[in-house]
Amino acid sequence: MNLYTKGLLLIAVPGAIELALLGAVFNTQAQTAQAAQWVTGSAQILYRASSVMGPLLSEAARVRTALVTGDASFVGGNEVWPDLTGKLAQLDQLVADSPQQRQRVRDMREAVDGYHAHADAVAQALRNKRDVTALVATEREDVPASIAVFRDRLDAFNAAESGLDAARLAALSENRQRQQSTLIAAIVGSMLIWAITALVVARHFGRRIAVLTGNAERLGNGQPLAEPLPGRDEIAALDAVLHQTGARLRLAGREHATLKARLQARAAELAIVNEELRQGTQDNEMFIYSVSHDLRSPLVNLQGFSKELQVSWDDLRATVESAKLPEHERQRLAAVLDGDVRESLRFLRTAVTRAAAIIEALLSISRAGRREYHPQRVSVGRAVARVVDALQGAVRERAAVVTMRELPPAWGDPGAIEQIFSNLVANALNYLDPARPGRIEIGALESDASDGRGVILPLASRTRTYYVRDNGLGIPAAYMPKVFRAFQRLHGDIAKGEGIGLALVRRIAERHGGRVWVESTEGVGSTFFVALPEQPARNV
Template identity: 50%
Template sequence: RVQDLLRSGRRADLADRFRALMTADVLDRVRAQIVSFQTEERRLDVMRVSAAEAARAQQETLVMTAVIGSILLVALSVWVFTRGVRGRLDTLSDNANRLAANEPLAPLTAGNDEIAELDLTLHQISQRLIEAERLRLGFQADLARRADQLARINETLRQQTQENEMFIHGVSHDLRAPLVNLQGFSRELDHACDDLRERIASSSLAPEARERIERTIDEDIGEALRYLQTAVLRASHIIDALLRLARVGRVEYQRQRVSVQELVQRVIDAMHGSIRARGAQVNVHPLPDVWGDPTALEQVFANLIGNALNYLDPARDGRVEIGTASAPPGVESLQIFYVRDNGLGIPEVGLPRLFQAFQRMHGNVVPGEGIGLALVRRVVERHGGRVWVESAEGEGTTFYLSLPDALAAAPPLPGDAEQIISALERAERPEGPTGGFAGGLGGSSSSDGAGGAGAKGGVRSDRRAAPATGLRPPAGA
């Protein structure tokens, strides 16, 4: 065999064997087999190519089918998703437009995604707006009711004020006539007494009788006439005070920017003689401008400074200070001024009725009717402010008053007084003794420190910033 010969290495025998077989018949058979093999191989190649092409065509068909199916599936999914989301977004947009137009919203969108949460938020906002509108209408109705009540009350007050003024004028007129008569009769009686003295002096009466009659005229009748004239004068002053109080409410203020610095300086210049006579030291800090009637405000400061001078303690050097304090939160449109003295002070029992008319704490010190502070309060309140006092008997007194700041865009009106007073009452005040000069004048106002010394009866205007750490400057700085 050929394989055995090849394994045994007998190549020569193998070659001889092939040469022996190399006959024409054998070659024909071999050639026929080779041709048959090649034919079969080509047939198989054709079959394999056909099968491969068929497989490729089938694969392409499957791929195309899968691609088209996927595209259709994705398109269907997108259509379904877009249809659902777009519808919900349209509902959401419609609800937003309804909310902006203050109209009822469509029902809630189903689901638990962000769109549903946003739609729920819109519905909650709508409910809150409905509730807010309900409250607004309620408040509006309440405000209208209160405005109507206020208008009726104001009209009632106006009528009562007018009636009171008419009553005061009527009473003043009715009282003044008999007072004038009494004053005239007292003068006539005084003249009659003088004439009687002359007649007695020229008469022939005994010296003892003449002396007894003259003593009766001088002591009994003269004293009675003096009491009568004093009472008439006192009653006349009270009537004049009532008329001044009535006029304060009727005067129409000419509101404008007022320089308090210049106003206070004018007041002090007018009181220069009184200041020098009392040997007082008056210190004036920088004072801001305010919005108000200059004439009325000058009367206010004149009254407060005049009281401070009138009620100084003669046992010690008198000091008067005019300055400003910082406004508490909520009343930044106001300027807080103070007038402080180290005078006699006010008894605690007298503080509650201090601003009432015809109330006097030290009636034996300075004559008057006791209406000055009542006028001050009325003027300040008509300016939309407030006046209050801190005092300790034997230490001194500090009057505070709030006035509209000239730099404020809209100065507070008298109708805002309740809110202003409430804010002032809530303001924190520094701890320490109430009122007076318990710890010194404070800050740059002391006349004992550098730059503050001055002769008695002098006036010092301090242009440095006044201490202001609350509703009153700190003491003993």
């Protein structure tokens, strides 16, 4: 049985008993009200009956006086008899449920009607000056008998009604006592019913809820739960859910311990790999530095020897020109000197210059990885302003328009952050489209909720994303994965350089705990994004 059904029963059973008690109270109240109404009716009947005798006796006294004095004016007017008739009619209505009383009322009405006729005869005789000796005799003999009949019937009527009134008063008192007893019993019964209901709720529901609450607390504290509650109600269902949750939590705890052990093992492995990677990166940087440094001396020698060969070639060429050789010998030597030897010297100088530039680029990358940073809060706006001022010559040469938006501060090394924007702005200038006016915009995103590609960044990163947007040549989609690699140049015929500027930007951004990416459309332009920390970054 579920809680809803139990609740309905707890409400319905006491409610039904309450209704029965209320019905008993209302019944006794109705009986008492009926008895009170009967007592009131009896009192009204007695009052009406007491008001009938007086007018009749007064009228009889006036008739006797008229007969003695012979003056018809003593006889009452016609208004006395309608009043008596009306009062008797009211009495007849009030005792309509008692045939004996109604018969007495009819007898009283007949006696009044007879005496009314006698009074009219006396009045008529006195007005006509007739002999009233016979009427006087009648008044002395018959009429008092009529009034006596009226009095007897009225006394019998009052006696019967008084007895009935006494019985009704006794019934009213009994009903009132019963009503009071019933009301007290209803109140006491109602209190007992709700006390029993409260006891049932406390012993049944209260105990079960206490067990359920205790199991919930034990579940929260990680302690073993009590035995499951019996029954099929919602409390038992909740207790079963708690036991199931406890079993799942124990299973999850064991799985968590296993996963934690695995995670610790993976973390140890990752620490070893990171250490190996760091050592490898350091070894690579040292190797690049060593190789670059060691190659500079041979390159310097090659540059010197190439210059000496060039001087020797010039001397040899001048000697051949000044010598008086046969024409065919001179032309043959000139062809050798101006052809193969000159071209070989040019290739040698170009190769040496290229090798020197590559070595210098390698040294730049190595220095970027080994440079010691001094992080602080950097005014990016001021750093970018210095970069734009330094590149004003290139800006004027390309007739470009550079727009700076509001640039909030970042956390990092001032020189390194300035180098980032220097490379990005210089890259944008180098690859502007000569066919249209160049426009470069430098700004910051309003929010760092995403990294510019729809990827939501964690709030703990606290980064600020800046961008450098241009309307230049753009980058083909196939070349996008190679943009930030060293020595990768897309438009080598347009801009000079070794292709390490964007690689340096990525290296510096990563060392600051940030990142860099690009969005580009070929023929439309490119936008380079760089995310830098607002708070101190790790491993800087």
